[in-house]
Amino acid sequence: MSSKKTDRREFLKQGAALASAAALGATARSASGQLPGPEAQLPGTDELVAYGKRSRFVDSKRIPHGGRHSPDQFGLDFHIATPLQDSYGVITPSSLHYVGTTRGSFVPDIDPDKHHLMIHGMVDNPLVFTMDELKRLPSVTRLHFIECAGNRANSRHVTVQETHGMTSCAEWTGVLLSTLLEEAGVQEGGDWIIAEGVEEVKGTSSIPMTKAMADCIVCYGMNGEDVRPQQGYPLRLMVPGGEGILNVKWLRRIKVVDQFYMTYNDYGHLRQDPADAALALQIGPKSVITFPSGGQQLPGAGFYEVRGLAWSGQGRVARVEVSTDGGESWFDADIRGEAHPMAHTAFSFNWTWDGEPCELQSRCIDDIGQIQPSRQQAIEFWESEGGRRRVKGQDNSIQPWRVDADGSVHNAIA
C-alpha cells in the first residue's frame, strides 16, 4: 500500500514503532526515500505476549476425515485430517496434527497432578509413577510420524488432505518404555504388553514385547511443549512406525502379559489372513507429493519445485523417486534435511513444466530396500498368490496426480 493512503491516525499509531526502529538503526528508509510500511500492526496484547498465534491471513485447517460429519450422529468428533497441502518441512504443528479416536472416545480433561502410570502384570516389581516422577527419568526426543490405518486414498478424494491427511509427524519427548520395563523387571514369558488409556472405553492396544523394548516412548512432550489433549495429554505411548491405534493416548496402565489380548483397539488386527494382520501392524514405505497436488492450480508452464513427504514404518527413508510421466521413467528426488527413522522425510524435485498434460508420482525406498508399489503392482502381487484384487493391509500405494493443460491438478486414481 502507498504511504499516501495511510491516514493521520494510523500514522500517529505507527509513530512509536517507527521511532524505535530508527533508534535501532533499522533500514526503514532507502537511500532514495521512504519504503512503504506495513498496512497495520498487531497489538501486543497480554494474550499474544503469553502465547502467540498465526497470521489472520493464514487459514490452513483440519477437516473431518472420509467425508463424515464431525461431530457424527453420536455427537462425537471421530477422525480429523491434517492439511498436508499447506505443510512446510516435516513437523506437523500440534494444532494441525491429525486426530483419530477409538469409537466413542471423547477427549479427557486430565489434571496432570492426579494422573498416574501403573506398570504391572508379569513383572518382578510393579510400579506407579506420577507425572513429575516420569519427568525425572532419562528422556529421549525423537521425530516420529503417526499414521492411521484408514489413511487409504480412493478415486473420490480431491485433495491430498483427503487422500493422505491421516498422517502427521511431530517431535516427541518422553521416557523410553524399555527404561520403565527394565525398572519393573519383565518376567520370563512376558512376550506382550497391553497399554491402556483413561478415556471412557479404556482404549487398549496389544504390542509385542520385542517392539515395546526396541523403541517405544512414553511421551509427555510434543513439539517442544506438553502433549495436546487431542493427542493424549498428559501422557501418550509412541509406537514408532506402528499403525495409529497402537499409540495409546491418555496412557494410564501398562500390563505385561503372555499373549495377544485381542482387546478393544485390537479388533482391527484380528484377521484371518496373516498377511493382512502383518501389513496392518507396521506402516509400509510410503510417500506423497504435496505440491502440486489435487485441487491446486498451476498458473502456467515454467519452473516448479515439486515437494512431498516420504516415510516408512520400518526405518529411514533411503531414497525418493519422482516421475512426471505417470511412472514410465523415474528420477531421484532430493532429500531435504536428514531422514530420521520412522519420521516424515521431506523431498523435492526441480521440475520445468512444458505445459503439456502429465502425471506426477513419487515413490519411497526405505533403508532395507522395501519399495512403495503402484496400486497395480500391489494388486498383481496378491493376485499372483491367488488372492483377490485388492491392496492388503495398510495401503501404501503410489499416489498419482494428473496435471491438465490448463494447469489444474487432479487425483488420478482410476
Place this chain on the structure above:
Amino acid sequence: MRSPRLWLGAIGAAVSILVLGFHSQAQSPTYGVGRTPTAEEIQAWDISISPITGDELPMGKGTADQGSELFLSKGCAGCHGTDGQGMIAPRLVKRDIATPDDPWQWGRVLPIRAPYAPVVWDYINRGMPLGQEGTLTADEVYSLTAFLLYLNDVIEDDQFELNQDSLPQIQMPNRDNWAELPEWLPGQPRLQGYPY
C-alpha cells in the same frame, strides 16, 4: 525372549526388594523413583481379561434370557437394532449367507470373529453402552455376552448360565481360525517375502 540385561534388571530388583523389604513405598531399582502399588490398587485398575483362560474375570453370572431384556432396557437395541441387525452402531448378528464353513464371511460381527468368548465380555465391559461405559455390573455383562452368543448360535440354550468358569469354556467358531501377529523386530520388513 528374555535378554541378559533383563536378567540383570530382575536380579537388581530382587536385591532391592531384599534390602528394602516389602513395603508400599518401594521405588524403581535403578533410578529410585515411583512406588509399588498395593494389591488393591492393581485389582481396581486391572480390567484386562486374558482371552483364552479368562483369568481376571470377576465373579458373576447371567443367561441369554436375562441378556435379551437388558439389550432393550440398557438401550443396546436403540443403536444396534432390536435383533442386533445393526443400525447406527455395528451389526452384532451373523449374516445368513451361503458360506457355512468360513465364519470370516459371516460379517464383521464381534461375537463371531472373536476367537475366545472372554474377548466379547471384555469389549462390552470396557466399551458399552456408549456414553455410559463402566456402568454395567459383572452379572449384566455376563448376561449380555450370553445373549450375543445365543443370537449367533454359539450357545443354544437361553437358560445356560455364563459365569467366570463357563465363559472361557465356550467354543467360538473362530477359535483356531485367526492370524497370529508377527514378532516385530526393528529393521525387519513388515512381511517376509513381500517387497512392498
